[in-house]
Amino acid sequence: MAAPTERTLRITTIFSSIPASVLLLVSALIGESLVCFLCLIPLVTSFVVSLIYVQKTQKQSRIALPTTSTDGHDSLKDSGPAWPFVDVSISLLYLGMLIAFWATLGNIWDRDIVVVSTYGTVSMLLNCFIHFYLFLGHFKWSNECPHCGGSFPVGRPSLAPRETIGYSALGEHRDTAVEQNPVVQKTPLPAEV
Numbered sequence: 001m002a003a004p005t006e007r008t009l010r011i012t013t014i015f016s017s018i019p020a021s022v023l024l025l026v027s028a029l030i031g032e033s034l035v036c037f038l039c040l041i042p043l044v045t046s047f048v049v050s051l052i053y054v055q056k057t058q059k060q061s062r063i064a065l066p067t068t069s070t071d072g073h074d075s076l077k078d079s080g081p082a083w084p085f086v087d088v089s090i091s092l093l094y095l096g097m098l099i100a101f102w103a104t105l106g107n108i109w110d111r112d113i114v115v116v117s118t119y120g121t122v123s124m125l126l127n128c129f130i131h132f133y134l135f136l137g138h139f140k141w142s143n144e145c146p147h148c149g150g151s152f153p154v155g156r157p158s159l160a161p162r163e164t165i166g167y168s169a170l171g172e173h174r175d176t177a178v179e180q181n182p183v184v185q186k187t188p189l190p191a192e193v
Contacts, residue, residue, distance in 0.1 A: 006134060007057050010050040013127045017047040020123030027117035035097075035104045036117050039124060042093040046127050049086055087135040094128035 021043045028036035101121055105114070 006137065007054060009130050009134060010053045013046050013050045013130050014054065016123040016126055017043045017050075020120045020127075021047075023116050023120035023123075027113045027120060031113035031117065033104070033113075033117070035101050036120070039097045039101055039120065042090060042097050043124065043127070045093065046090050046131065049090065053083075084135050084138040087131045087138070091128050091131040091135060094124055094131065098124055098128065 021040055024036050024039050024043070027033060028040070098121060101117070105118075
């Protein structure tokens with residue numbers, strides 16, 4: 001299954017913010033809970049930021065091919081540190097409001113409104129995960145091969161010694177590598193057998 005695009009995730013946050021806002025507004029008014037009212041801040045912020053992103057990508061897709069410039073880079077992702085900063089800020093704001101809500105849940109537990117407000121926090125939790133996922137998506141997690149364009153994971157190569165040498169990218173330097181490293185044993189080539 002392919003990874004969801006950033007635009008799809010932003011649209012998901014827009015549509016999940018609407019019912020959560022209604023549920024939390026109702027629970028804030030009926031339950032007279034300040035924390036439920038404060039939970040509207042990250043929902044509205046996420047709604048507005050996602051709406052701005054969707055509008056910008058829609059405008060770009062009418063002008064050119066979908067959100068990519070001629071060199072193949074996403075112009076909104078390459079716009080600097082603004083989007084990762086916004087995503088991590090919204091995610092942390094969600095997390096702070098969710099912790100505050102869960103800490104004060106005992107104050108409204110005896111009222112019937114606790115179910116309504118709890119359903120509102122489900123969308124908040126979903127949006128928190130989406131914004132954190134989008135934040136992580138702004139970092140490059142794999143490198144591209146300059147020759148074939150394929151990708152390979154970033155990291156250090158394994159330093160464990162090999163028992164035998166099979167294929168060598170250096171070809172003619174294979175024999176010198178065997179002489180320099182006594183752990184590596186020379187395997188016969190098909191032409192030598």
